[in-house]
Amino acid sequence: METIRVGGPATSVDFVLGLGDQVEGGSLEETQADLDAFAGHAAQWECPFYPVPGNHDIGAREGDPQWEQPFLSAFDLTATNYSVVRDGLRFLMLNNAGTLACSAVVARRRADWLATQLTTGEKLPTVLCCHVPLLPMRDPEVLAASCRFQPWQCAEPAVLEAVRAHRDQVVAVLSGHLHLTGVVEDCGVTHVCVAGVATFPSDYAVYTHDDGRLAVEIRQVPPSLLDPASNIHGPPRHDRDFVDRGHTSPVEYVMGRDDERRFCIDLGRR
Ligand SMILES: [Fe+2]
Known part of the structure; x- marks a missing residue:
């Protein structure tokens, strides 16, 4: 919060995208209290805040x-x-926070809204923001074991199908949910998952739009707030660490490789 607040090290940001989860929640009353508390902090930022629900x-x-x-x-x-x-x-800003649990009617409404957005109005380079990633961000069998929750990707295929069909417009898909940081390229679209600040590695992303590209830099919260034991993809939540074919150390598994922490998305190639 202080990083983005006026006078903090990221004061020059134009706006903040909240990929969720914003809060822990619980009962309806607990969730409302958490959200109101979070919104009170975000209101102290001078820039707009655009959240999707987790x-x-x-x-x-x-x-x-x-x-x-x-x-x-x-x-x-x-x-x-x-x-x-x-x-x-x-x-x-797409709500897919009920994936796997939602009814076919709700999933259809979500897909219809996205299709309308992608087929009407001025064609602009488009960034899709949704809480649950559309693709596996690690080898699926490893990811299922390290997450130990479902879903770890959007279960209904319509949103990913729409992104692929409109890859001339959609430059990136930004997500959270997994408590790990990673990047997957699919059909010319860059899918980015950022761990978020609540658990180690406590990452957030800074995007700079300049010269026909988005330069992406993953940053961590200040060292005093880092807590390696909060990592959900290793001890103490698990009795072992995790690696997959593309991430050969436990730290790389949860933080992503160097090329997943600093990269560019070219907006002009489509
Ligand atoms: Fe989540």
């Missing part, structure tokens, strides 16, 4: 007005799917 933010009840209302009121929104145009880029 499963904890809405009790994984995507499409349930009672559970979405605390999120909407905390962040002064009218819908959990919305779009923002900033600096010539379109950000599609």
